[in-house]
Amino acid sequence: MSGRKAAGALGLIFAMLFAYSRWIEPSWIEVTRHQVPVGIEKPLKIVQLSDLHTYAFGSREEKVLEIIQREAPDAILISGDTVANEGDWNSVAILLSRLRAPLGVFLVRGNWEHWRPNLDELTVYESSGITFLNNDAHPLSQKVWVVGLDDSLAGAPDQQRAFAKVPSGAFRIVLFHSPAYFDSIGARIDLGLAGHTHGGQVRIPLLPPLWLPEGSGAYVEGWYARGSERMYVSRGVGNSIFEMRFACRPEIAVFQFEPAKP
Numbered sequence: 453m454s455g456r457k458a459a460g461a462l463g464l465i466f467a468m469l470f471a472y473s474r475w476i477e478p479s480w481i482e483v484t485r486h487q488v489p490v491g492i493e494k495p496l497k498i499v500q501l502s503d504l505h506t507y508a509f510g511s512r513e514e515k516v517l518e519i520i521q522r523e524a525p526d527a528i529l530i531s532g533d534t535v536a537n538e539g540d541w542n543s544v545a546i547l548l549s550r551l552r553a554p555l556g557v558f559l560v561r562g563n564w565e566h567w568r569p570n571l572d573e574l575t576v577y578e579s580s581g582i583t584f585l586n587n588d589a590h591p592l593s594q595k596v597w598v599v600g601l602d603d604s605l606a607g608a609p610d611q612q613r614a615f616a617k618v619p620s621g622a623f624r625i626v627l628f629h630s631p632a633y634f635d636s637i638g639a640r641i642d643l644g645l646a647g648h649t650h651g652g653q654v655r656i657p658l659l660p661p662l663w664l665p666e667g668s669g670a671y672v673e674g675w676y677a678r679g680s681e682r683m684y685v686s687r688g689v690g691n692s693i694f695e696m697r698f699a700c701r702p703e704i705a706v707f708q709f710e711p712a713k714p
Contacts, residue, residue, distance in 0.1 A: 473654065473698040478691055479512050482701045483519060486675075486684065488643065489712040490623050492595050496709040498625070499525040499553075502647030503562070505536040505690025509543040512702075516689060517550055519704055527555040527592055530582075531647045532562025532603060532629030536690060541570045548580035555592050558583045558600060562629035562648065563667065566606035585627060587614040596709065597622045599640075604633040605648075605667035615640055631685045632669030634676065644683035645705075649673060651687030655699040665692065673700075 490496075499520060506513065520528065528551055535544050551557045559582050570576065577584045585600020587610040592598055597618045601609040609628065618624060624642045631646035651673035652661030661672055676683045687703040 469698070473696045477697040477701055478695060479515065480701050481512075481515055481519065481689065482703050483523070484703055484705050486705065486707050488707055488709045490596065490709045491712050492593060492623070492709060493711065495711070496527075496592065496596060497523070497525045498707045498709065499523055499528050500531060500645050500684070500686055500705040500707065501528060501689060502531040502645075502686040503533040503650060503688025503690050503692070504530070504544075504547065505533055505564070505688070505692060506540070506544045506547055507536045507538065507690075508540055509546045512689070513543075513547050516547070516704065520551060523706055525553050525706070527598070528553045528557040529598060529625070529627050529645055530557065530559040531627050531645050531686065532560050533564045533647065533688070533690075533692075534559065534562070535564050535568055535570075537564055537568065537693065541572070541576060545576045545580060548576065548582050551580075551582075556583050556590070557581065558585055558590065558598050558627065560585050560600040560627050560629060561603050561607055563603050563606035566603065589614060589616075589618050591622075592625075595621075595623055597624055599624055599626045601626065601628040601633070603629040603667075604636070605630045609633065611637070611640065630667030631671035631676075631683060632667050634671065634678070634681075634683045635669060637681070639679075639681065641681045641683070644681070645686070646671070646683060647686045647688045649685055649687070650692055651700045651703070653691060653694075653697055653700055657699050
């Protein structure tokens with residue numbers, strides 16, 4: 453093959469990879485499924501949304517709603533960065549207002565809610581029927597509570613305040629944005645749900661992430677455990693800084709909580 457043909461072939465491969473990472477993979481949402489045995493009376497299904505990074509209400513947001521409708525969760529937990537770095541809070545409000553689940557939709561702030569604040573933020577949540585957990589907790593059942601902490605990178609998490617209402621013996625789903633906070637949460641957590649990393653967003657297969665944002669710590673994606681404490685780090689739905697993904701599909705995580713077998 454001549455040098456000109458080789459250069460042309462490489463150019464074509466590069467163009468195809470760019471088109472895939474720019475227009476195909478960012479909208480190719482993967483639904484991951486996880487079984488969690490808990491001492492509860494009946495099954496509980498929860499969907500975690502993370503890093504929606506809503507620029508505008510478009511096809512990706514419609515896909516999120518289609519998946520939510522198909523999965524029919526009992527509750528939806530949003531682990532921060534609903535707004536994008538150049539996003540539109542009006543579009544965020546449209547998306548949030550269309551999220552529905554019988555036990556409620558719960559949200560914590562990520563770093564971008566702090567870095568791109570909106571004076572009407574609380575009104576957006578209230579009018580959309582969202583329960584904003586800013587160092588606060590709420591029961592999903594008698595034995596399962598969701599605890600929401602402010603972002604450790606850009607906000608002020610307060611564990612004492614967040615856990616104050618949680619009864620002893622409850623299963624504690626702790627919702628926070630930046631996964632490095634897992635190192636500071638102590639023994640108060642049964643299951644942590646975080647995001648922020650985007651899984652690295654653009655990955656070279658078999659190699660570590662090229663870049664992770666501050667606040668990621670040693671965590672990239674998926675399950676982590678420390679003793680009895682577990683955390684799941686979502687790759688998120690949207691993208692940070694660059695609207696591209698490669699070998700790191702966007703994700704919606706579905707958790708099925710099943711009564712523990714005797």
